Amino acid sequence: MLTPAFGWTTPVANATVLFDEGKRELEVDISELFPEQSRAQISQWIEHLAHSLTLVYGHWPRERWAIDVEPVSGSIDDPIPWAQVHREKIDRVAFYVLSSASADTLKHEWTGYHEVAHLLLPYRGWGDTWFSEGLASYYQNLLQARVGVLSEEQMWQKLYDGFARGKADDRFDGQTLLSVNQQMREKGGxxxxxxSGAWYFFAADISLRAKSNGAYSMDNALKQLNSCCAAQSLSVAEIIAHLDASTDQEMFSELYQKVYQSRKMPPYASLFAQLGIEIKNGQVSLVADGANARRRREFLSSTAL
Ligand SMILES: [Zn+2]
Structure with missing residues (x-):
């Protein structure tokens, strides 16, 4: 039997509980304001999303967590106009969803994967937004490919497009990432x-895989971080210290120094080249054979399962 680590409210009438293979619990609360048919579509989507999160290290990050879904009006072009992660007594992800959206439409929206990927870090959100948003922006793409809604090529194209958007957002080039981050809510960027945050985790992932000949990756580093520290509120500096300690190197701190002092989007073409990905006119082209291509394909499944 599980021993509750904190208070647990009785699920409300319309909430259901999902379990992962380790019997961790996800309370899903889909608003009764949705028509019944929409609730069925949304619950299919939530099951799929929750499953995608197990494709990092096999279980959900916490013993108990929750997803709430509320209806919102808007255009079907943007079926999840708003979502937010609340790090409270239990981690809770709130989604605001169009009631006309089908399960299939929702499964193809990146927003869901992005929000659940935030839970991979024991971070409670003060300063250093680039770090938590970087991990979510990077892993949202791995999750989509691993759960089968993006092909390998689409995944790399999405990552490339993201880095290109980072580079094109050049209004504050010349200022460090740290200072752009501090002013982001007022000024943008x-x-x-x-x-730049996604670059950090991509570069770290490549480095871990290279040093271990493919045996160890960000998946393993996140798994270890989860097993030591999931219930803690850690600063970014503390998380990085844990990541370095668990991998017996200083790569995470070295990359941290490099990225937070960077004065523009860090270069990414060489990272893609190491994985047999060529870029032609903004389009990725995957080299079919060789060691780099083999390493690249290893991103499509977890190394921690
Ligand atoms: Zn986010």
């Missing part, structure tokens, strides 16, 4: 901040 979101793409530079988010995708």
């Amino acid at each position: 979101y793409m530079r901040v988010y995708w």
Whole structure:
């Protein structure tokens, strides 16, 4: 039997509980304001989303967590106009969803994967937005490919497009990432901040895989971070210290120094080249054979399962 680590409210009448293979619990609360048929579509989507999060290290990040879904009006071009992660007594992800959206439409929206990927870090959100948004922006793409809604090529194209958006957001080039991040809510520069962060985790992932000949990746590093620290509120500096300690190197701090002092989007073409990905006119082209291509394909499944 599970011992509750904190207070647990009785699920309300319309909430259902999902379990992962380790019997961790996800309370899903889909608003009764949705028509019944929409609720069925949304619950299919939530099951799919929750499954995608197990494709990092096999189980959900916490013993108990929750997803709430509320209806919102808007255009079907943007079926999830708003979503937010609340790090409260239990981690709770709130989605605001169009009631006309089908499960299939929702499964093809990146927003869901992005929000659940935030839970991979024991971070409670003060400063250093680039770090948490970077991890979510990077992993949202891995999750989509692993769960089968993006092909390998589409995944790399999405990552490339993200880095290109980061580079194109050049209004604050010359200022460090740290200072752009600090002024982001007033002045903008979101793409530079988010995708410099994604660059950090992409570069770290490549480095871990290279040093271990493919045996160890960000998946394993996140798994270890989860097993030591999931219930803690850690600063970014503390998380990085844990990541370095668990991998017995200083790569995470070295990359941290490099990225937070960067004065423009860090270069990414060489990272893609290491994985047998050529860029022609903004389009990725995947080299079919060789060691780089083999390494690239290893991103499509977890190394921590
Ligand atoms: Zn986010």
